[in-house]
Amino acid sequence: MIEVILLVSSVLFIFALKLFGRPSTAHRANTFAMLAMALAVFSAFNFDFSNYDPAFYITIVVSGLLGVLISKRVQMTQMPELVGLFNGFGGGASGAIAYVELSKSTLPLSDYFVAIFSMVIGVFTFSGSIIAVLKLRGKLNNVNTTIANIFSAFLPPLILLPAIWEEMEILSLEYFMLLSLIAGIIRVAVIGGADMPVVIAFLNSLSGIAAMSAGFIVNSIILIVAGALVGASGIILTLLMCAAMNRTLLDVLKGGFGGAAINNEYDKDPISTSPEDVAIQLSYAESVVIVPGYGMAVAQAQAAVKELTNTLKDKNIEVKFAIHPVAGRMPGHMNVLLAEVDIDYEDMYTLEDINSEFSSTDVVIVLGANDVVNPLARTDENSPIYGMPILDVDLAKQVIVIKRSMSPGYAGIANPLFINDNAKMLFADAKEGLENIIKSFELV
Amino acid sequence: MIEVILLVSSVLFIFALKLFGRPSTAHRANTFAMLAMALAVFSAFNFDFSNYDPAFYITIVVSGLLGVLISKRVQMTQMPELVGLFNGFGGGASGAIAYVELSKSTLPLSDYFVAIFSMVIGVFTFSGSIIAVLKLRGKLNNVNTTIANIFSAFLPPLILLPAIWEEMEILSLEYFMLLSLIAGIIRVAVIGGADMPVVIAFLNSLSGIAAMSAGFIVNSIILIVAGALVGASGIILTLLMCAAMNRTLLDVLKGGFGGAAINNEYDKDPISTSPEDVAIQLSYAESVVIVPGYGMAVAQAQAAVKELTNTLKDKNIEVKFAIHPVAGRMPGHMNVLLAEVDIDYEDMYTLEDINSEFSSTDVVIVLGANDVVNPLARTDENSPIYGMPILDVDLAKQVIVIKRSMSPGYAGIANPLFINDNAKMLFADAKEGLENIIKSFELV
Amino acid sequence: MEATFLLTLLITFLASFIGYELISKIPQTLHTPLMSGSNAISGITLIAAILIYPEVGESQILKIIVLIAIAFATLNIVGGFSVTGRILEMFKKND
Amino acid sequence: MEATFLLTLLITFLASFIGYELISKIPQTLHTPLMSGSNAISGITLIAAILIYPEVGESQILKIIVLIAIAFATLNIVGGFSVTGRILEMFKKND
Ligand SMILES: NC(=O)c1ccc[n+]([C@@H]2O[C@H](COP(=O)([O-])OP(=O)(O)OC[C@H]3O[C@@H](n4cnc5c(N)ncnc54)[C@H](OP(=O)(O)O)[C@@H]3O)[C@@H](O)[C@H]2O)c1
Ligand SMILES: NC(=O)c1ccc[n+]([C@@H]2O[C@H](COP(=O)([O-])OP(=O)(O)OC[C@H]3O[C@@H](n4cnc5c(N)ncnc54)[C@H](OP(=O)(O)O)[C@@H]3O)[C@@H](O)[C@H]2O)c1
Numbered sequence A, B: 001m002i003e004v005i006l007l008v009s010s011v012l013f014i015f016a017l018k019l020f021g022r023p024s025t026a027h028r029a030n031t032f033a034m035l036a037m038a039l040a041v042f043s044a045f046n047f048d049f050s051n052y053d054p055a056f057y058i059t060i061v062v063s064g065l066l067g068v069l070i071s072k073r074v075q076m077t078q079m080p081e082l083v084g085l086f087n088g089f090g091g092g093a094s095g096a097i098a099y100v101e102l103s104k105s106t107l108p109l110s111d112y113f114v115a116i117f118s119m120v121i122g123v124f125t126f127s128g129s130i131i132a133v134l135k136l137r138g139k140l141n142n143v144n145t146t147i148a149n150i151f152s153a154f155l156p157p158l159i160l161l162p163a164i165w166e167e168m169e170i171l172s173l174e175y176f177m178l179l180s181l182i183a184g185i186i187r188v189a190v191i192g193g194a195d196m197p198v199v200i201a202f203l204n205s206l207s208g209i210a211a212m213s214a215g216f217i218v219n220s221i222i223l224i225v226a227g228a229l230v231g232a233s234g235i236i237l238t239l240l241m242c243a244a245m246n247r248t249l250l251d252v253l254k255g256g257f258g259g260a261a262i263n264n265e266y267d268k269d270p271i272s273t274s275p276e277d278v279a280i281q282l283s284y285a286e287s288v289v290i291v292p293g294y295g296m297a298v299a300q301a302q303a304a305v306k307e308l309t310n311t312l313k314d315k316n317i318e319v320k321f322a323i324h325p326v327a328g329r330m331p332g333h334m335n336v337l338l339a340e341v342d343i344d345y346e347d348m349y350t351l352e353d354i355n356s357e358f359s360s361t362d363v364v365i366v367l368g369a370n371d372v373v374n375p376l377a378r379t380d381e382n383s384p385i386y387g388m389p390i391l392d393v394d395l396a397k398q399v400i401v402i403k404r405s406m407s408p409g410y411a412g413i414a415n416p417l418f419i420n421d422n423a424k425m426l427f428a429d430a431k432e433g434l435e436n437i438i439k440s441f442e443l444v
Numbered sequence C, D: 001m002e003a004t005f006l007l008t009l010l011i012t013f014l015a016s017f018i019g020y021e022l023i024s025k026i027p028q029t030l031h032t033p034l035m036s037g038s039n040a041i042s043g044i045t046l047i048a049a050i051l052i053y054p055e056v057g058e059s060q061i062l063k064i065i066v067l068i069a070i071a072f073a074t075l076n077i078v079g080g081f082s083v084t085g086r087i088l089e090m091f092k093k094n095d
Helices: A002-019 A023-044 A054-073 A076-103 A109-136 A145-164 A166-189 A193-218 A221-244 A249-254 A275-283 A294-299 A302-314 A333-340 A351-360 A430-443 B002-019 B023-044 B054-073 B076-103 B109-136 B145-164 B166-189 B193-218 B221-244 B249-254 B275-283 B294-299 B302-314 B333-340 B351-360 B430-443 C005-024 C028-055 C060-092 D005-024 D028-055 D060-093
Strands: A287-292 A318-323 A348-350 A363-367 A398-403 A423-427 B287-292 B318-323 B348-350 B363-367 B398-403 B423-427
Touching: A002 A023, A002 A221, A002 C005, A002 D005, A023 A221, A023 C028, A023 C060, A054 C060, A076 A109, A076 A166, A076 A193, A076 A333, A076 C028, A076 C060, A109 A166, A109 A193, A145 A166, A193 A221, A193 A249, A193 C028, A221 A249, A221 C005, A221 C028, A221 D005, A275 A398, A275 A423, A275 A430, A287 A302, A287 A333, A287 A351, A294 A333, A294 A430, A302 A318, A302 A333, A302 A430, A318 A333, A318 A351, A333 A348, A333 C028, A333 C060, A348 A351, A398 A430, B002 B023, B002 B221, B002 C005, B002 D005, B023 B221, B023 D028, B023 D060, B054 D060, B076 B109, B076 B166, B076 B193, B076 B333, B076 D028, B076 D060, B109 B166, B109 B193, B145 B166, B193 B221, B193 B249, B193 D028, B221 B249, B221 C005, B221 D005, B221 D028, B275 B398, B275 B423, B275 B430, B287 B302, B287 B333, B287 B351, B294 B333, B294 B430, B302 B318, B302 B333, B302 B430, B318 B333, B318 B351, B333 B348, B333 D028, B333 D060, B348 B351, B398 B430, C005 D005, C028 C060, D028 D060
Parallel strands: A287 A318, A287 A363, A318 A348, A363 A398, A398 A423, B287 B318, B287 B363, B318 B348, B363 B398, B398 B423
Antiparallel strands: none
16 A cells, blocks of 8 residues: 555656646646655555654644745745755755664665765755855855865875774764765855855755665665656756856866956946936837846846836837846746746747847846856857857847946956947946836836 | 666666667667667576577577568568568567466466456457558458447457356467457458558557566566557557547547548549659749658659759759658658658658748649648548648649549548649659659750 | 665666656746755655654664754755745746 | 566556657657667567576477467567668668
């Protein structure tokens, strides 16, 4: 009976993933996955709920309620942090379970190694995720990569220590746990803040692998199936993001990217503009493309975007959204924020779909985006973002950039788009800037 | 060790199927699949080749050589028959194995039912495939559907017979085998010749399912994995073909379609043309689309098609091929014949890709195709092919139809395209017709 | 479900392969909910915690560690699905 | 490989699912070689024949039936792959 339930649960997980493939079926996918999870959890009790004491049930209920509470409270712009945090919890749980299993002396040798693996990966995921969240919140600056290099160099002897120094043997489990904890902290600490999405997706993949290996230890197929699905999902997102930045995963994990202010000067002053001018320009346009970036998330400007879109559409102006795969701070970040304010996903275009259209676009509004529209990626071989596929907004007839200053984006490099002949800067917070434009429309 | 080999074999089978997805990797797919099969067969011996007598080895070697011989000799136009034949063998083998296992009295009850299932499906596949091959070769006419209906009606009592009549019990295995054999024959006999591709793909799926169930009996995972892959492949091809004809699988299997000559008169004479006129017309064209059909296969006209294509391309005329999903007598039939004469698969277009282009095409050459270009599918609700997606060649500026007579295609209905104002008939065998056109070019 | 090691490996391969095929097809628009949804699924490790909880025996420390694992995993599952639901709700409105 | 019935069912499901996903993506151009290739794979039943051949015991009739199965399956495999190879060779030329 239990086996049948687990079979159904595995099948449901897979169909859930399949349904995730289209916006119209994705919300059903979540229901399927929840059902699959509920069945799997239920089956673990093996119809005997009396084996469990109150402490157990209280823990489940309290943490469950806490989970609901947090998830209802969080704002859409904080999604990256939240995913990172939950992810750390998942990894931590797997690590803890592996530790407990290892403490039992009955484990067969083959399982022993799997358990060590699971513990190391789980704990690494835990500490790494916490650091990633802190970085996303801006609570931590980049750490110099030399620390990480030194740590890596010393890792082999550190790992072998318990084998040599007998007194340590009894504590070797705890020692390995500590090492993994430190490794997670150091590894993530040296990576720049805007690379955190890659880190989180990668850690997500690791947490799946940790769950999978926990499945090998406790001999549960459902953990293996579900863990494998998560592992695959995480690694694909990781690689997609890396490809979108034309960097390798290794390169990202090595850290030290971004933050450094190189070649940050402009040999020309940008043309700045006013909300009124922008409004006038927009009302003469036939086609407008909006390119949102991290700044839109920071300013929480999505509602203003929707309002502007409505205003333009009322004037029969075509409005499209061009979304770079790594715009913002997590994959699909912009899509979610725009969906939050009811912008149709049919209007959101990917890089491949829209790049050929810019040359026939009247006005492009770059809203708090920077690196993803930096033409140096096409032209300057020495630039750190060289080769990254970008949105070719500089080919449009007119570009309006809304950001607060001339300061660079995450990659820390100047953006010659800003001093292009067809570009004008509207120096403002994304939300305020848009609201002023909308107000000006009423006056036009 | 054996287990590791089988694991590798399963993985290889799956990657083989993945590589099959693109023309450029498909030939590697075949190598992968062969390797996977070799490993699986090897592992079955369990490193002990002495368990097997000369009769065994002779059988393997002789039938293997025979397989190579047949496959080298066969012409590309006979591919449908060959696939049908081999498929019957596969099903027959599974049926025979199930029979042998059933003859042993040691089978546990659950396996017993799986084995009965495997035997019935296997034997049905065997006899059905043989009939399908005979039909494809034109050696068998359509059988009246009433026979099949009578047989179906009597099937339940026939199946229950051994349970009632005690004397039959000892022979019940053989009896069920015979029933399946007859069922296969009758079921396929009532289905029209041009539906044989659907039948063969469906039987292919069944042979996979038979192999899969054999896997359940002899407890071999590799049979299950490979069988499931074949089962899925067959059923998808079956459903794709049915969709391309706007008919349901049940409808096809019920039989009785086609062959009947209904409404076979034209209220106007067609305009007939000569090779010389066609050559002149073609030399003034800028874009030509060739629509091959069953007639091209019958006439073995593919080399002539290539020659004409070269002639046209030399004159800077654009040549494309429009391939209907059920043109010819097996899915992808036309593609293979064209590939045989080195026509680039980039030039072969599917129905969805080319239908919008016909209205801007100067000349369409319909080469031995009929049903797949019949506009009644769009207009006549009472037509048996109503709703079938067709190639809209009638929208082109000029259509030239090369076939031997006004006789209908498989569906047995008149084709108003032939008397369309923009259509001309070149009454000829496909190959001769093309060759004459090419000759005329030299004179132009 | 019990299984030999190699069968388990086969299942691991098949499941990873399916994951790879399915997720490669998910459009960019859905990458955020995909991430939070698959994140919730990684809490599946809760099952392992439930399975081993009755077996930890006397040791209070181990028991507490398992309880921590349970809390973590439950948070991950419940929070993850709930937030994914919230995100997907936004996409649903568009239909 | 031995396995419990339900694990085997799970593997059946996973393999069928993979088959479905992969084959849905194969373009029409390749449908003929796909058909002949998957046809060849259905000869996998040869493995079952090899497994049971040493066990048929005395009965000459059963032995002959297994030999027929072996002949059929071998024909299916060897002929099928060989003909698929021939077809695919044609596509290769195009590269
Ligand atoms: N999304 C992902 O999954 C992902 C993954 C890995 C890496 N990354 C990296 O993240 C970056 C994403 O590019 P992006 O173009 O979205 O962002 P960006 O290049 O980091 O630039 C963001 C810009 O937004 C502006 N901004 C900040 N707050 C603002 C506010 N309140 N109002 C208006 N503007 C504001 C900033 O300029 P001011 O300070 O002048 O306003 C800044 O230049 C890329 O470098 C990418 O490689 C993303
Ligand atoms: N391909 C598949 O997988 C598949 C599956 C299921 C059903 N079908 C059915 O098969 C049919 C396929 O359509 P189709 O258009 O390819 O074929 P069709 O409709 O059967 O017509 C073939 C035409 O070719 C002509 N022909 C025969 N021999 C010829 C020769 N030597 N030279 C020139 N012409 C010759 C015949 O006319 P003449 O006698 O006047 O020459 C006939 O009208 C459809 O009805 C479809 O539903 C196909």
